[in-house]
Amino acid sequence: MTKKPFDPSSLQAFGNAAAGHDGVLSDPTGAVVVKPCTQAEISFYESIAASHPDLAQHLPTFMGTLSLSANQPSSTAEESDTITTADGAVERLHGKKLDTELHIVLGNITHGFKKPNVLDLKLGAQLWDDAAKPEKRARLDKVSAETTSGSLGFRIAGMRVYKGVPAPEVPEDLKEYAEADKEGGYWVYNKMYGRKFAEDINDGFESYIHGQGKEGKELERAREVLAFFLGEVKDITQVFESKESRMYSASILLVYEGDVEEYAKTKAKLRSAPPVEEEGDEEDLPQLAAVKMIDFAHATWTPGEGPDENALKGMRSTTTILKELLDKTEKDLDAAEAA
Structure with missing residues (x-):
């Protein structure tokens, strides 16, 4: 170096x-x-x-x-x-x-987006590594048992959703979990938002993917983004199924362009862009969506111990939820087009 x-x-x-x-x-x-x-x-x-x-x-x-x-x-x-x-x-x-x-x-995963909508999914039912002290283990085990960390193998750790400028007021029943960034146009959800879900987390994903409503353009974007997310999470799962590692408290980060008008402009720009000829050229292009694994402060390779089923459970649950939401979105689109 x-x-x-x-x-x-x-x-x-x-x-x-x-x-x-x-x-x-x-x-x-x-x-x-x-x-x-x-x-x-x-x-x-x-x-x-x-x-x-x-x-x-x-x-x-x-x-x-x-x-x-x-x-x-x-x-x-x-x-x-x-x-x-x-x-x-x-x-x-x-x-x-x-x-x-x-x-x-x-x-920076959010680079290339105008208004990135960001969802952080913290993986694992066990959230502590072997170095954690007993009191930390007990605290994190309690969080896991009371949330989807235990039931699904992941929970929502935080979320930013673009609503338009100025951002509308957060409704009363959400004020404990989110606040409006009026100038930026976002609702910013804190870590306690994900902890309110014990088993069914679909409302959280719906709030993330339908941030600007469920009209024609929004539904079309949701279908494209969900299909992309689903493919990426499946790919990540497949790779980690072949690895022997332990990644306590690692996350999957989902990002997509939150401004539906900007999303359409970016899609048109990408369609008309010349083919990428040199490595690195794609870094200058705007983005529609991205999925990455992040946060490896407690990650190690563990030869001989098999794949990380603790994290893989969360990945597989995420895949199931994304597929169900994609199917629902396609039905909503079909109904909207038939109306």
């Missing part, structure tokens, strides 16, 4: 995330995120390129590490590739800031 000076004063708070720890940053262009991390997470990302290249397309692009200290006017970036950067941020939803100078530099 090469080293070069890096000015942390150019970093700003990152705001397109749906869940996670505080202290996540982005550079002025927004193409990358810089987040506090553990050495275990860095080691996991480093092992992908070395030994698991079939996983790389399902994770954010790993660009290296960065040491950020409050006492340093500048820090040193250790790069495994170049750090290209992009814009924009608001505030992190929740989560304690990790007490570390160690940061990981990753490609």
Whole structure:
């Protein structure tokens, strides 16, 4: 790895995330995120390129590490590739800031979207690793038992849904779980939203995928996005079924263009774009939807122990729910077209 000076004063708070720890940053262009991390997470990302290249397309692009200290006017970036950067941020939803100078530099999954709708699904019924203290195990086991983490193997950890500018007021029955970002046009759902679902989580997915209603254009977008999500989650599941790993509290992140008019413009732009000839060209294109696995602070490879059924249960449940919602959306579309 090469080293070069890096000015942390150019970093700003990152705001397109749906869940996670505080202290996540982005550079002025927004193409990358810089987040506090553990050495275990860095080691996991480093092992992908070395030994698991079939996983790389399902994770954010790993660009290296960065040491950020409050006492340093500048820090040193250790790069495994170049750090290209992009814009924009608001505030992190929740989560304690990790007490570390160690940061990981990753490609920003929401880059290329105008109004990204983001859904963070935390995988696993068991949410703690072997290093967790008894009190933490007990606390997380209680969360799992009372939520879809236990029943489905995943829960909604956070959500951002574009509603239009200005964002309408959040209804009274949701105010405990969400707040309106009127200027940005979003409803921002906190981590407690996902904890209110014990078994049936369909309402959460409906709120995410039908953020701007269920009219013709919205239903058409929902069908396309759900079909894409379903294919990607199936692919991720298939890859991890062949791996021997344990990934406690890892997440699947689902993103799609939340502004239905912008979605249509982007789709037309992508249709008319020339074929991608060189690797990296696609990074400059706008996006309609994306699915990635994230959050590997408690991830390890476990040769001889078989696949991670704890995480795979959540992936398979997600696939089932996406398929059911896709089928329902197609029926709604058929009914709308027949009317």
